[in-house]
Structure formats: C-alpha cells, structure tokens
Amino acid sequence: MNKSVEIKNLDLEFGAVKVLQNLNLDIGKGEFLVLLGSSGCGKSTLLNCIAGLLDVTAGQIHINDKNVTWAEPSERGIGMVFQSYALYPQMNVEGNLSFGLKNAKLPKDEIAKRIKRASEILQIEPLLKRKPAALSGGQRQRVAIGRALVRDVDVFLFDEPLSNLDAKLRADLRVEIKRLHQNLGNTMVYVTHDQIEAMTLADRIAIMRGGQIMQLDSPEEIYGRPVNKYVAGFIGSPSMNFLEGRIEGDVFLVGDLAIPLAGYEFASGNAVSGEASLGIRPEHVVTGELVGNAPFQIDIDVSLIEPTGSDTLVDCEVAGHPFRVRMDGQAKIKVGERLRLGLDLSKASLFDKTSELRL
Amino acid sequence: MVDITSSQLSGPQGPKPRKALSRRNILLYGTLFVVTVYYALPLYVMIVTSLKGMPEIRLGNIFSPPVEVTFEPWVKAWAQACTGLTCDGLSTGFWNSVRITIPSVILSIVIASVNGYALANWKFKGADAFFTILIFGAFIPYQVMLYPIVIMLREIGLYGSLTGLVIVHTIFGMPILTLLFRNYFTSLPEELFKAARVDGAGFWGIYFRIMVPMSLPIFTVAMILQVTGIWNDFLFGVVYTRPESYPMTVSLNNIVNSTQGVKEYNVNMAATIITGLVPLTIYFVSGKLFVRGIAAGAVKG
Amino acid sequence: MADARPSQLFRNKSAKIAAIPMIVTALFVFVGGTAWTIVYSFTKSGLLPRLKWVGLDQYERLWSTKRWIVSIENLMIYGLSMLVLVFVIGFILAALIDQKIRFENTIRTVILYPYALSFVVTGLVWQWILNPEFGIESIVRSWGWESFAFDPLYNADIAIFGVLIAGLWQGSGLVMVLMLAGLRGIDQEVWKAARVDGIPAWKTYIFIVIPMMRPVFITTLVLVVTGIVKIYDLIVAQTGGGPGISTEVPAKYVYDMMFQANNLGQGFAASTMMLLTVALVVIPWAFLEFGGSKKRG
Structure with missing residues (x-):
C-alpha cells in the first residue's frame, strides 16, 4: 500500500498529562480512515497534530513521504473541516473559499478556477456572494468542505464535521462526503464519536482510547471480531x-x-x-x-x-x-x-x- | 370520551385579576421614583445654577429653576475664568485633554488588543506569568508607582510632556484592556483561528483579517472605557504635566477651588458641567456598551 | 534531526514582539517600580531620592504624624461606611430593578450616570449642594426649620461624611449594575423552584440568591476596596482635605509629601503602607479565587 500519512512513535504531553503515547499509524493513499472514540480519547488531538495545529512532544509525522513534523499547517498539503464550520463571519462564501489561496499568493484566474470547480462539486454556486450568517447549517458545512477542496490537497482532515447538524441533515451529508471521497479519491482522515458515521464511511477504523489505538481494522472486522472487551462494548448499538x-x-x-x-x-x-x-x-x-x-x-x-x-x-x-x-x-x-x-x-x-x- | 362542552365552569377562571395600584407596586415605583430623583438632582442643580446670574443665586435656593436664563457663566467658564495666574478659562484645559485623550486611547487600545490576541491565541512560555503580574499590578495603588515613573520619564526626557502622560495612560490602561481583549478573543471559536492557520495566515494576517473585523463591539467598549477614564483622570495629569498642559479636570479644580477673588458659583457650575460633558455624552449615547465596559472589569478571566 | 527544529526563542516571534509592552510594564513599572518605592522607603530621601539608609525611621515618623493618623482614621471611617452602604444600596436597587419593572432603562441610566463623571466633577457638585449658605441647609431653614444644621463640609467632626455622600452618589451605580448582572445571571428556574416551594421572596434572596452570587460579590468587593484606597481626586476637589486636616486621606498625604513638601521618604513610606492595605484584601481574594479554583475544577 502506498502511504499518504505516516505517524511514527508520536508522543504528545500537556504538562504532565500524556495525551498521545507512542502512537504509530499508516494511512494509505486514497484511504478513508476514521478515528473513533469517546470524548477525551485523543482522536481530535491526533488530528490536530497531523494538521500541525499542535506541537508534538516526540515522534514524526510524514505526509506524502515528506517529514512535516515541524512544518506550518498551511505547508503540509492538508485541508481541514471543523465541527463548528469555522467560517470567517465577515467574509462572504467566495471570500472564505479564496482566503487561503490569496495567502498562498495564487494568481487570480487560478483562484477563480478553483472556486468554480469546488462550488460546482458541492453545489454552492448560488451562495457565493452570501455571508455565512445567511446560510443554513448544512450549507455552512458544505462551504467548509469547499474551503478544504479549493486547496487542491491530497489529504483532507475532518474534525467531527457533522456533530453540529440535526439527525436528518447528518445522514444526508454523510452520504455526500462518501460520494465526494469516491469521486475525488483523496485521502481522508475523519474524527468522530458517532459509530454509525464511522461504520458507513470508513475503509478502516482506528478505535482510540487513552491516547492509544486499540484496534485498526475494517469496519466488518471491528464489528465482527473486536480485539478486546472495550472495543466490543464500544461498537454496536445497543x-x-x-x-x-x-x-x-x-x-x-x-x-x-x-x-x-x-x-x-x-x-x-x-x-x-x-x-x-x-x-x-x-x-x-x-x-x-x-x-x-x-x-x-x-x-x-x-x-x-x-x-x-x-x-x-x-x-x-x-x-x-x-x-x-x-x-x-x-x-x-x-x-x-x-x-x-x-x-x-x-x-x-x-x-x-x-x-x-x-x- | 369526556364531553367538554357541557361541563360547567365554576370558581376561579380566566386571567387572575391584578390591581395596577397594589401596595407592592406603589412601594416599588415610589421608592424607585425617589431614588431616581435623588440621583438626577445634582445634574439638575449643576444645570440650573450655571444658567442663573449671581444676584439670583444669592437670593434664591439652589433647586429653583432660573428666573432669567443667562449663558454668560458658560462663556466665562470657557474663555475667561481664572486659574490662579492665567485667566483663559477651561478652553486650554479642554484642548489639552483632547490632545492627551486621543493618542492615549489609540495607543493603549492598539497595544492591549494585539497583546490580548497574542495571549489568547499564540501562547508562549511565560506569557501567563507576565499577564498575572500585569493583572495584580492593576491593584497596586498608583501612589506606589508615581515616583519611579517620574524618574523613568525624566531619564527618557519626557517628564512634563504630553507624550509622557500618554505613555502613563497606556501603561495604567494596559491591565484592564488586555484582560478585556484577551477574554474576548478567547471567547471566539478556536476553530476559526485554526482554520485561518490551515489557510496559511500568520500572526498579523489573522489579527487584521479575522480577529479585528469580528471584534468591533469590544473595540467600542474599550474606547468608551478609555475615553471616559482618561478624560476623568486627575492624578496623572497633575503629577506628570506642567501647568501649561494641565488636562481639563485639573484646570477645573484650579478654577473652582482658587482662593482669589469672589466666588462665582454660576461660573463654577458651568465649568463643572462643561468638564463632565464629554463623558456624559459618551455615556448617554453608548448606553449598554458603557455598562459592558465597566462590567468587564468585574468579569473574571 | 535536532538541527532542523526551529529555535524555541524565535518560534512564535510575532506574539513575543506583541507582548513586549506588557512584559516591560509588568517587570519595570509594576514589579520594578513597586520594589524601588519599597526600598527607598527605608532611606532618608528628601527633595531627591538618596540611598542613605535610615531603617524604619520613615515609618516611625509616619505613625507619629497626626496628619497621617487622621488620614488612616478617615480612610477607615470612609472605607467601612462606603463598603457597607454601597453594597446595601447597590443590592437593594438591583433587586428593585430586577422586578420586571417599567422604565427599567431610564432608571438604570439615571442611577449609573454619576459613575461616568470624574471625581473632580462629583466633588465640586456636592461641595455646592452641601454649601450651607445656599444649599440644603439654607433651603430647609427657609422652609421654617430655623435650627436645622447640615453643614458637613464646614464641620470638622462630620466632614468625612460629606465626602461619603458624594462617594456613594458616584459609586453606587456601579455596584448596582454589577449586582444586577449577577441577579440576571442566576438561573430563573431557581426562582420558579422557590415559588413552587412557597418560599417568600426575601428569604429566597438571603438564603439562595445571595450565596449563589458569591463570585459577583467578591469581585465587586475587590473593585470597591481598591477604589476606596485610591481615593484622592474627590477629596482634593470637594474639601481639599479640610476643614483643617479633617478629611485628609493617605493618597493625598503621599502626593503632598512627594510633590509639595519635598519629603520623598515620607511619601514612599506612606505609599508602601497603602500597598500593604491593598495586599491585605487582594492576596486572600486571589488565594480564594485562583488557589481554590483547582479544587472546584
């Protein structure tokens, strides 16, 4: 398997608290990997480390065979989608999509091209001139995905992107993210505490607890042959x-x-x-x-x-x-x-x- | 099945009767009325006194409205009232206060907002220690630091100048403003900051493009806080400036409490009102934001 | 490997640059300035600061000076009365305004506006209102009560209460606003529960609401106390410390010693005593607020 993201012996400490311990994880090119666990298990922390938003204590992170352990978030070739959408409230949708590209000093026509493509894929063209406040929850999350999309990167990071949406919308967007993955073929790392999302979306699921990965397997394996009692009790409802x-x-x-x-x-x-x-x-x-x-x-x-x-x-x-x-x-x-x-x-x-x- | 239509209603029904003039209401609104009048009275007295001529003041009582309205005391207070040696009224003090307040407000807000932003989003080792010292510093009586600052300003040649006073106001405004901005920026969703970093924006990029446009209310609050605070300052004005650049509060005190000449109470009150006019205007115009500003000091971080 | 890591000192460079004013202020002005004043309070500084040690002489002189003793007494009388009254008035006003009344905004605006005025303005207005020739005293007398006497600013025994009236007028609005914010911050369901349980309103205030407002009370207390210790402009404007020395306060003593009497050493010793007073209030508060917060989570 071709590796897209490699995490080697990663440690993260906040003072005396060890949040991640000697964590190793390889993510293949084009793979959809879900980090699943209850709150406080370190899944979001791990994602933030991959994004470069947290400084690691020890270990290495490679993205596309490049050691990015100390690289700035914007230089890692990642796009990120957040739970609270994190849209810049004072910019309209177009401004939100182009902010990163302008920072990267891309030429204007290239920016326009990318925004056009992303808004077509996500069907947000009619919204381009609107401010985030004038959008519904589902539309906001679409724009947030668009912001990752325009960056034209290989790795997408999702931090509980659907948790703020109501049940029906969540199910709809879930399908859309899955379709997006099928069409784009990017690597996607997706953090959630919702096992339905994990089971439906993932190629592989990493179940985390106490800063460690308990089991890393396909959804079927995790459901059918959990490696320990914790995983067995965590997956499946009831x-x-x-x-x-x-x-x-x-x-x-x-x-x-x-x-x-x-x-x-x-x-x-x-x-x-x-x-x-x-x-x-x-x-x-x-x-x-x-x-x-x-x-x-x-x-x-x-x-x-x-x-x-x-x-x-x-x-x-x-x-x-x-x-x-x-x-x-x-x-x-x-x-x-x-x-x-x-x-x-x-x-x-x-x-x-x-x-x-x-x- | 219960047959609803035929059931007879008896006993209490419908809205509960209320007396508009219940004893509770009379007591409540009566008390509030008396309190409101009490608080409003001094302002009223200031205004009516400043519009009377001296003969009328000597005859009547201070609460009675002016029989003959005259604006002469205002003119005199503004342009002719004497502060010991000079007799050019409050106008000099007013313009001094303007020249002190504007740069002080701008400088203190710029420094404190950038600093609060650094503390909220770009924590570095030791930042919190300095911030704690700063906050505790807000409780140190100014008198303790008065003289060391005199020496520092003298060393850099700014003692007695308006620039020196601007620096002093910036220093003493820093604790509360930094706290205000730090708390505000901390309350903004952290994911926005993260998103901007993924988008490649740096320290200043995020500050100017993301944070400042989202923070206009808090900048207004800080401005109200600083304008009133600096305008009303007396101690720093008297310690760190020379007589020719005294701020308005100091001139006012010198006019009213000068021992020379006959006391012109109408001029004194006109001068007092003129000095209070700037903060009062800000207060009545800004309303809720002013309340938010003073409450900011009490809301812990 | 190790050489590739960016230097810790230059990481986050912009944030460190942005914090320079804070660091300079905290270290040089607040810590340095305070330490400097404390150190020089043990010297024989007169017109200029001199490092000639005299031990506790300045403090001995300070505490044997009548004016300083009067200043401290005044601060105590003014401070305690102010503290009690400003809280009682502030809380009662807040509770009244919290009764879902009409004209709430108007009433609140009127009660708070004095806080927007400077102490100088406050002092001068009340100097005028309390003027026995034209003010309250003369008006009551003109109503026929010839023997009525209310001249706090001319009677050394009660002059400090004249200042207190002005101080309360200026500062109670602030306490009212903070208390009101505290009352509004309390979960409305507490009131519903008390009503269902049949607890009278005054009992609900004393036994349920006020204990729940502890944080607001404490922060207000700290604000009020530090404000009281700093009191200076109000005295200068309203009474100038008189009649005689009857309304002198520590802050005025410090200023007069430093900038008029050319007796820096006395000023430093007096200001150090002021610092001590504030520390007695602030340090226990900080301990409760931040030291204890770890346990409460």
Whole structure:
C-alpha cells in the first residue's frame, strides 16, 4: 500500500498529562480512515497534530513521504473541516473559499478556477456572494468542505464535521462526503464519536482510547471480531451483552448454564480454558421460528420492552446477567411473557477475564 | 370520551385579576421614583445654577429653576475664568485633554488588543506569568508607582510632556484592556483561528483579517472605557504635566477651588458641567456598551 | 534531526514582539517600580531620592504624624461606611430593578450616570449642594426649620461624611449594575423552584440568591476596596482635605509629601503602607479565587 500519512512513535504531553503515547499509524493513499472514540480519547488531538495545529512532544509525522513534523499547517498539503464550520463571519462564501489561496499568493484566474470547480462539486454556486450568517447549517458545512477542496490537497482532515447538524441533515451529508471521497479519491482522515458515521464511511477504523489505538481494522472486522472487551462494548448499538463465566473444555459455564463453544473460532486457533467473558450482540440472538436451529436454547422472562419502530428491544436476564435481545419490530410480546432464545457462538466473542483481550 | 362542552365552569377562571395600584407596586415605583430623583438632582442643580446670574443665586435656593436664563457663566467658564495666574478659562484645559485623550486611547487600545490576541491565541512560555503580574499590578495603588515613573520619564526626557502622560495612560490602561481583549478573543471559536492557520495566515494576517473585523463591539467598549477614564483622570495629569498642559479636570479644580477673588458659583457650575460633558455624552449615547465596559472589569478571566 | 527544529526563542516571534509592552510594564513599572518605592522607603530621601539608609525611621515618623493618623482614621471611617452602604444600596436597587419593572432603562441610566463623571466633577457638585449658605441647609431653614444644621463640609467632626455622600452618589451605580448582572445571571428556574416551594421572596434572596452570587460579590468587593484606597481626586476637589486636616486621606498625604513638601521618604513610606492595605484584601481574594479554583475544577 502506498502511504499518504505516516505517524511514527508520536508522543504528545500537556504538562504532565500524556495525551498521545507512542502512537504509530499508516494511512494509505486514497484511504478513508476514521478515528473513533469517546470524548477525551485523543482522536481530535491526533488530528490536530497531523494538521500541525499542535506541537508534538516526540515522534514524526510524514505526509506524502515528506517529514512535516515541524512544518506550518498551511505547508503540509492538508485541508481541514471543523465541527463548528469555522467560517470567517465577515467574509462572504467566495471570500472564505479564496482566503487561503490569496495567502498562498495564487494568481487570480487560478483562484477563480478553483472556486468554480469546488462550488460546482458541492453545489454552492448560488451562495457565493452570501455571508455565512445567511446560510443554513448544512450549507455552512458544505462551504467548509469547499474551503478544504479549493486547496487542491491530497489529504483532507475532518474534525467531527457533522456533530453540529440535526439527525436528518447528518445522514444526508454523510452520504455526500462518501460520494465526494469516491469521486475525488483523496485521502481522508475523519474524527468522530458517532459509530454509525464511522461504520458507513470508513475503509478502516482506528478505535482510540487513552491516547492509544486499540484496534485498526475494517469496519466488518471491528464489528465482527473486536480485539478486546472495550472495543466490543464500544461498537454496536445497543451494545454487546456480556456473560461472566469460565471456559471448560468445549463449553462456557455461566451460572448453571453450559453453553457449547462449537463454531467459535479462537484467536490463537486452539481452544483455551479459564475465566472469561462471553460477548453476544443483541442482534445475534435468535428468536421466533428459527430458534430450533440454534445450537443452544434458553427460556427467559421478558422484563422490559423498548419498541423503536423497526426493531423491538427486549430486556431480560440470562444466568443472573442483564441481557438484551433485538427482535423484529412486528413481534408481539408482553412484559412477563416467557420467551425462548437461541444462541449461536459462531458470531460471539470471548475475552480473557483479566487481560480483556480476545480469546 | 369526556364531553367538554357541557361541563360547567365554576370558581376561579380566566386571567387572575391584578390591581395596577397594589401596595407592592406603589412601594416599588415610589421608592424607585425617589431614588431616581435623588440621583438626577445634582445634574439638575449643576444645570440650573450655571444658567442663573449671581444676584439670583444669592437670593434664591439652589433647586429653583432660573428666573432669567443667562449663558454668560458658560462663556466665562470657557474663555475667561481664572486659574490662579492665567485667566483663559477651561478652553486650554479642554484642548489639552483632547490632545492627551486621543493618542492615549489609540495607543493603549492598539497595544492591549494585539497583546490580548497574542495571549489568547499564540501562547508562549511565560506569557501567563507576565499577564498575572500585569493583572495584580492593576491593584497596586498608583501612589506606589508615581515616583519611579517620574524618574523613568525624566531619564527618557519626557517628564512634563504630553507624550509622557500618554505613555502613563497606556501603561495604567494596559491591565484592564488586555484582560478585556484577551477574554474576548478567547471567547471566539478556536476553530476559526485554526482554520485561518490551515489557510496559511500568520500572526498579523489573522489579527487584521479575522480577529479585528469580528471584534468591533469590544473595540467600542474599550474606547468608551478609555475615553471616559482618561478624560476623568486627575492624578496623572497633575503629577506628570506642567501647568501649561494641565488636562481639563485639573484646570477645573484650579478654577473652582482658587482662593482669589469672589466666588462665582454660576461660573463654577458651568465649568463643572462643561468638564463632565464629554463623558456624559459618551455615556448617554453608548448606553449598554458603557455598562459592558465597566462590567468587564468585574468579569473574571 | 535536532538541527532542523526551529529555535524555541524565535518560534512564535510575532506574539513575543506583541507582548513586549506588557512584559516591560509588568517587570519595570509594576514589579520594578513597586520594589524601588519599597526600598527607598527605608532611606532618608528628601527633595531627591538618596540611598542613605535610615531603617524604619520613615515609618516611625509616619505613625507619629497626626496628619497621617487622621488620614488612616478617615480612610477607615470612609472605607467601612462606603463598603457597607454601597453594597446595601447597590443590592437593594438591583433587586428593585430586577422586578420586571417599567422604565427599567431610564432608571438604570439615571442611577449609573454619576459613575461616568470624574471625581473632580462629583466633588465640586456636592461641595455646592452641601454649601450651607445656599444649599440644603439654607433651603430647609427657609422652609421654617430655623435650627436645622447640615453643614458637613464646614464641620470638622462630620466632614468625612460629606465626602461619603458624594462617594456613594458616584459609586453606587456601579455596584448596582454589577449586582444586577449577577441577579440576571442566576438561573430563573431557581426562582420558579422557590415559588413552587412557597418560599417568600426575601428569604429566597438571603438564603439562595445571595450565596449563589458569591463570585459577583467578591469581585465587586475587590473593585470597591481598591477604589476606596485610591481615593484622592474627590477629596482634593470637594474639601481639599479640610476643614483643617479633617478629611485628609493617605493618597493625598503621599502626593503632598512627594510633590509639595519635598519629603520623598515620607511619601514612599506612606505609599508602601497603602500597598500593604491593598495586599491585605487582594492576596486572600486571589488565594480564594485562583488557589481554590483547582479544587472546584
């Protein structure tokens, strides 16, 4: 893979606080990489380091095979889109788009050409003479993307660009960013705390926690085979159910249940034994007519129902652990009803009790 | 189904009755009326006294409106009133104050705004330490620094000159103005600053192209604060200038409190009003911004 | 590798240049000037500063000078009365104005305008109003109350209260504005909750609202106290320190010693005492405000 951004042994400290620790990350040319994590995990900090808006404490950053660790933000060949849009309020849209180009002392006709192209791509031509205050949230974010676009750079940095928009607009712009990436083929580094955005947009997702990357993989891998319990619990909504028990031979013992491990692929290839957590996603629990096909079945009492329209979430207890199941929205169930669940461990995850790593 | 239309309403319904002349309202507006009159009274007394002739003052009371309106006291206060030795009224002091205030306001605002911007957006090591000293400096009584500044100004040959006084006003305006600008620039979204850096703008580029155009209200507030503050200054004027370049407040005091001659109360009050006219005009015109300016000192950073 | 890194000194160069006036002011004027004055307060400086050490002589002389003692007494009387009254008046006015009244802007404007005037103007107006020949005293007497006496500026015993009246008139608007801002800054839901709980308004003010306004009170306190210590122009304009020495204040003592009596050493010692007074208020405040803020987050 051709590398577009390389981060080598990056450290960042604010006083005594280590925000990023010995971080390594390679981003391929044309890749869409999403940095995902809860607030304070260092994802935005990492993006600001790549942009050159924060001085790193140690390590190197290369963009397009050039060491830019100490370069000014404008000299790094990046464009950046911010959460609050960060449009210059006193300039109109055209002024916003051209500000960087004027600073770079580009000839006038070149500036005009680039603005024309960017505004065509983003369909903001009718807005060029307007001030940001006269734009809607979605239009502002489009202009903000345009400002990165006119810079004609290889790497786009997005810092939670959709977080300030309402749900519907967010979904629309998400699609547009994905289309933009498909058409332009630029490298894009995208910071978000929204896992739907991450799953839908990313070629690869880097899940961050405490200034370190927990897992860097394709969305499918991260969803299907999380490397540790944190990632497993973080990805997926509603989140994964965990049953604390122990592996003995080819069964997982929890309470008085013995769940057969047949079909589970151990990370090391060989079965292990000992204390462990079994993680099962609510959507991977079988209910209804197909229950009979599942290798393990159990009857539970429904304690709470949350209909969401398309799905219905059912709360219950399995071997003393709270447990959620995702059922079809059409399913007719009542609180207190008895329900038969089927568990298939081929889609489940097992984590070591102490190290919390995938088994 | 409940049949709404047929249900009978009884007991309290509709808007609650209110008495316009409740005891609470009489008390409230009565108190506020008395207070307002009390605060307004001195201004009224100044105006009516300045429009009376001396004979009328000696006869009547200070609150009664003038029977015969005369502008002579104003003319005299402006052009002829005596300050000890010279008798050219307040006009000299007025123009001195203008020549002190304008450059002081401009210089102090330019320095403080650039400095506040550096503190808000371009922090460097040690910047906060100096800023803390500066803020604590605002609490040091001026008297402590009066003489050292006399020496410093004497060393650079500016003691007694208007330039020297301008420097003094810039120095003592710096803490509050820097705080004002730093807080304002900090309150602007940081991402704007980041976006401008990605766009390749430097320290001055961001200041002039992004920050200043966004900050006109705070510049106005700073201007109001400084114009009134510097215009009203007395201590620095009397310490750092010579009699021929005394600002208006000092001339006013010398006119009114001069021991020579007969006391002309109407001229004194005319002079007092004329001196208060500049800050009063600014106050009544600027309204809310003035309030924002003085509150800025109390809002902690 | 290491040589490619831009020098730390020249990084952020423009910001450092922009901060030069601040650095010079902070170091040379505020720190340097203050230190200089303190050092020279231990010398026998007269017409010119001289480094001839006399230990605490200047302070001994200062505290055995009647005029200085009167100045300090006046500052105490004026300061304490001013402090209490300006807060009471300022808060009550703010609370009244906060009752969703009509003409709020007009009333606020009238109460605050004296603050826009200089102390010289303030002092001269009140000198005129309190003039016993023409002012309040003569008017009340003309109404028939012949024995009425109100001549604070001519009666050494109460002259400082004449100054206080002017000071309150000038400064209470500021406190009112700050208090009003504090009241407006309080979440309206607190009032709703108190109303639902049936708590009377005065109790809500004393037990809920005022404690919530602690930061505003403290910053106002610091502003008022530093203002009181600096009081100078008002005295010069209104009474000139008289009658006799009955309205002398420390700031005037300093000025007169330095620039009229050619007794710099006394001026330095007196101004150092003023600094000490302010420090007694500001340092505990700074400690509470900034030292304690780490715990509160």
